[in-house]
Amino acid sequence: MPMARFDLTDAEWAAIEPVLPTDTRGVERVDDRRVLNGIFWRLRTGAPWADIPARYGPQTTCGNRFRRWRKAGVWDRLLDAVSKAYxxxxxxxxxxxxxxxxxxxxxxxxxxxxxxxxxxxxxxxxxxxxxxxxxxxxxxxxxxxxxxxxxxxxxxxxxxxxxxxxxxxxxxxxxxxxxxxxxxxxxxxxxxxxxxxxxxxxxxxxxxxxxxxxxxxxxxxxxxxxxxxYDKDPANYLASVKLAAVRIWLRSYESTT
Structure with missing residues (x-):
């Protein structure tokens, strides 16, 4: 499938993947990169979760994983990891x-x-x-x-x-x-x-x-x-801000390589 406009590049994905949870017990989850692309699509466009294109998997999966990983501290750890070289x-x-x-x-x-x-x-x-x-x-x-x-x-x-x-x-x-x-x-x-x-x-x-x-x-x-x-919960909105900040960090790395 060709890369869409807001999808993660290979370099961005290589930086993000090691920080993501590896626990895959139970039903095999939808591909992490695919779901993250859906989350970033929603972040960039401001569209409702329900409008996430089908190519990113079920919109409920994108929204649920965004919130679950926020509660698990994944987005905080991701920002900490990419910003270590400040x-x-x-x-x-x-x-x-x-x-x-x-x-x-x-x-x-x-x-x-x-x-x-x-x-x-x-x-x-x-x-x-x-x-x-x-x-x-x-x-x-x-x-x-x-x-x-x-x-x-x-x-x-x-x-x-x-x-x-x-x-x-x-x-x-x-x-x-x-x-x-x-x-x-x-x-x-x-x-x-x-x-x-x-x-x-x-x-x-x-x-x-x-x-x-x-x-x-x-x-x-x-x-x-x-x-x-658009988020009622301030924790979800702050998580969106942090994910946007992660993307800015990753693009700064790409611009220097």
Whole structure:
């Protein structure tokens, strides 16, 4: 069968296959590569699970395996595996808001537990991303749309260590955050707030590279199931974001070979 537009290349599959579960007890499962191609097709197009083409196998198999492997931590392990080679000298952090589709907004839970927040545009979810010096994702997180960027990022910065630099906009400017990174041996090259009395050291030359995190958000929003949130369960939506990030990592490898 010829490869369809969004299918995994041989190189991408070679990187993914070793991370997948090998337990095949019971009925032989539908081919993993075929099902993953269906999952990525849905991720790229934003179509409902029921519309996945038959060439990828039963749509229920694609949806069930996506959720089952999410609960088993497969997608987390996959992102960890492909991102091991990240360039940590300079890291960048930012956040972007995405609209919550009306189908996802019907879950009857409080907004915070759903990572949905109210704004002028309706319900939104915010994606927080820490990326490396090549603009490739290291850490990802969801919050409700109105969450403060800086305060929401504090649990994403623990891995920064000696000799590393964090780039961030004014939303990440706080003495407490700068001091904590300094204690870890890292430097926060964060654009200072204009009303600061004691202006910290800031390199405008380094800061210009922060556009790489913006480019990451542009890339990840090419995946329509990420650009608009259709998932009611925030864990499923975050898994979709992570799978899109995996694809970005794998393509970065292919572009350098």
């Amino acid at each position: 360039d940590g000298d300079v890291q960048m952090i930012d956040a972007t808001s995405v609209r919550v589709h009306q189908h996802a907004a019907t879950a009857k839970k409080d907004d915070r537990s759903r990572c949905m927040g109210h704004s002028r545009g309706g319900l939104t979810t915010k994606i927080h991303a820490l990326v490396d010096a090549e603009g490739r994702p290291i850490a990802l997180k969801l919050t409700e749309g109105q969450a403060h960027d800086g305060r929401s990022s504090d649990d994403m910065l623990g891995a920064l260590g000696p000799g590393q630099t964090l780039l961030g906009d004014r939303a990440y400017d706080s003495d407490e955050r700068r001091d904590r990174l300094a204690q870890q041996g890292a430097w926060a090259n964060v654009r200072p707030m204009p009303n600061r009395k004691n202006v910290p050291a800031f390199s405008a030359f380094l800061y210009r590279y922060r556009n790489l995190v913006e480019r990451f958000f542009n890339k990840i929003k090419h995946f329509r199931a990420v650009a608009t949130r």
